[in-house]
Amino acid sequence: MSNELYISSTQKGERIALLQDKRLIEYHFDNAESHFAVGDIYLGTVKKVVSGLNAAFIDIGYEKDAFLHYHDLSPNIKSLNAYTKGILNKKPFSTKLKGFRMQPQIDKLGKITDVLTKGQPILVQVVKEPISSKGPRLSCDISIAGRYVVLVPFANAVNISKKITSKQERQRLHKLLYSVKPENFGVIVRTVAENKDIQDLQRDLEECVEKWEAGIRALKSAKSRDRIVTEMDRAASLLRDMLNDDFDNIVVDDKDNFDKISSFLQSIAPEKAKILKYHNNTKSKLYEHYGIEKQLKSCFGKSVSLPSGGYLIIEHTEALHVIDVNSGNKSTKEDDQEATAINVNKEAAKEIARQLRLRDMGGIVVVDFIDMKKAQNRREINEVLKAEMKGDRSKYTILPITKFGLAQITRQRVRPEMNIITKEKCPTCSGTGNIQASIAVTDTIENNLEHLMEKQNESGVSMILHPFIYAYYKEGLVSRQMKWFFKYKKWIKLTKDTSLGVTDFHFLNSHGEEIELA
Template identity: 35%
Template sequence: MSAELLLNVTPSETRVALIENGVLQEMHLERIGNRGIVGNIYLGKVSRVLPGMQAAFINIGLEKAAFLHASDIVSNNTIDEPVEGATEKHAPDIRELVHEGQYIMVQVVKDPLGTKGARLTTDITIPSRYLVFMPAAKHVGVSQRIESEEERNRLKQCVAKHNDDTGSFIVRTAAEGAGEDELEQDAKFLKKLWSKILKKKKKSRKEVIIHEDLTLAFRIIRDFVGADLERVRVDSKFTFQQLKAFTEEFVPALSELLEYYPGERPIFDLFDVENEIQRALNRKVELKSGGYLIIDQTEAMTTVDVNTGAFVGHRNLEETIFNTNIEATQAIARQLRLRNLGGIIIIDFIDMNNEDHQRRVLHSLDHALAKDRTKTNIHGFSALGLVEMTRKRTRESLEHILCSECPICQGRGNLKTVETVCYEILREIVRVNRAYDADKFVVYCAPLVSEALINDEYHNLAELEVFIGKLIKIQTESLYNQEQFDVVMM
């Protein structure tokens, strides 16, 4: 499988596209005015303790107070890779852990999402190329993605000698095959960085950011170490030079893959990325066979509905349904990555009575999701025939970054019909007439509603005039949306 990264850098934003076999698979975006804060370390002040929720709100200097759960104060497993020996601990009462007015060092593990503030942990982790430093921890962990037992033991022995009272390390997947000198260099770098963080914390007397994570371009390079990349193309010469210096010092393996793209044609046009982004904002996703998906993202969960559409198959209905569902698993896995959909995901495959077909569809979905670097869990078919799964969510989805709520429908996705609005207007006139004494009424409304009142609803309007004994005048307001109207007394 061929894969490459495209970095489109402008003064206002950085966009990164992961292309696999010529197809866009992942999209990362960071705007200067709205940078993600996952990984940042803050000195925060406890503003409120909620025993009923076993949580506290922490002021870290952002617009919304951040959220710290009791389990995140004692958790030892906040890194983004599966780790050997990670265990769950029972969290004590939140009132025993923090109190209002207390200053506490915390790290962001989830960006603010919608109306929710950032999610925090006190279990600080600082990643580098090969290692993750965990202050105050005593054991050495190794990523489960390193399968060789001999290599795991070697890495443990190399890293264990750098453990001391300041903390311990977790060995990342990228460390497989790394030499002892490289691991030692990473360990020294992380300890030095931690020392600087502690010094800044001691000097601080209020809510302040103590350590800021790398910008998107550098994080992508750091996180894709070990990935099977053919090249990394950057369309900004200044960013290219920065990344070249960064990779030569920390990630030599990727330094040779970096390529400056000076072409006049926009870099995202090479693989039709701009059009793919636009398609990723649509509800409907067409399948090659003629079937399609309907993807709806809500506050509580994301739902995916699979339909056969124009696909009629070649043998029988059962085979048609099975083939459509199999094709849908590949498309669903790609859309989850591309749109960065997280949390609870419910998939409504076309109903299958054959248990072997169900098992093969689940296996196909699991295999397709294996390429996803974000953790996913598939819980199988429910009693209603729905597939329930979860995908770890640490940042906003592509839709939430690029779009905002419709000011007309307030996110409902539909408008009241012209007929409905007309009847609301008639009811409002009756209500106002009973409450106030007026000689006549003027109704200001949208063009389509005005036209309907004057034509289709003329008889109802005339009957109302007779009923209340007052004149009703209709006034068209071209700037009003379909649901907007005003009843004015004269």
């Protein structure tokens, strides 16, 4: 299995595509100005305690107060609150919690009114980003994630990932981590730590402790709503969590990003530094060059095609997601309707697992498979669905398929669902139905270019065009692009972009910034 990561930088943030055997399986957009990301730690203020919900609303700077339930407080919330209060009051507490006196744990079935009061400062961590009309969801069970371990302040236990099944290896890891972990810190050992040397584990643990200490130093002078610890960006966190021997390529198109990821790879997996590549092809964008743009357009939409001719219809509602499986123009090579249903449903199960991960769909998902008469066949499709979803990093539950062909899936949702608009407004009429002469686009481009070159005396001008218009300017031994060079004594660089409409185009200056046209 081959994994590849492609990171394209834009003015608004980074587009991140994860491919498995050349098929797109994850797509993320990391907004450069995003706050309240999963893993961020804030100094908040309790705005309201609601005994009926057994929860509190916390002000961390978002337009709506964040939600904190009693079950997310952490058993050691009293220790966290005492430490936070002491740091804010300039008490000489150790940043490593050395010598800190732990407070009694709270009752699992207690009331939030016994723990929090209005106006109280509190250290919280985002576990769910703002979605739709809801604010962030918070936890006081603070954790700092590393590559091999997760550091848990105000705890003492060493827990091993359940995916590490070897009893001998579990005992080895437990003994090693218990011997090196700091006082008043717990540790969760991640799956990738299996068979790793103590040096790697200890170095990763020390980096987590350093991150915690840096946050506590920031807390000493912090004000309410301040972010104390920032989670690493989406690309780095993907590499931290998923980088293994199956990764063949990491391609970026921004030099600063290349240097940053190169440094990160050197710190977590020096042997993988050679797979990082810099895309500096001026003729085509990164996603165009590797065919990712085309995959994005075909994967996101109401209708998703299956290889055999069947298709999925994906509908989104406020309460849940509904996926309908249709046989479409599936060839009838099978002996009977049951065999056709099984084959289409198997393809659908594989694509559904991919779509859930690709779109980051969460909450309740109901799948209407094609009806199958035999219970054995329904169980077989259910097993295919479970097998395909094993690679999903989000928590999920899959219930057996009912006799009506309905499968119910719940999937953890921690971020807004990823959506890409695949229905395009006609570039000629802008959806009005009134068509103007599209052939005039070349005249418009020529007039704008002449104005930029002769009136504004721009230099280093480049143009982004639809591939059809791009080909028009590049054709011939003496192309129209070459004629521009003879006319203006300056080279105009052309780049094609299939995401544009036929009559859309953009002019960029020498800094890569779009030039506003009159």
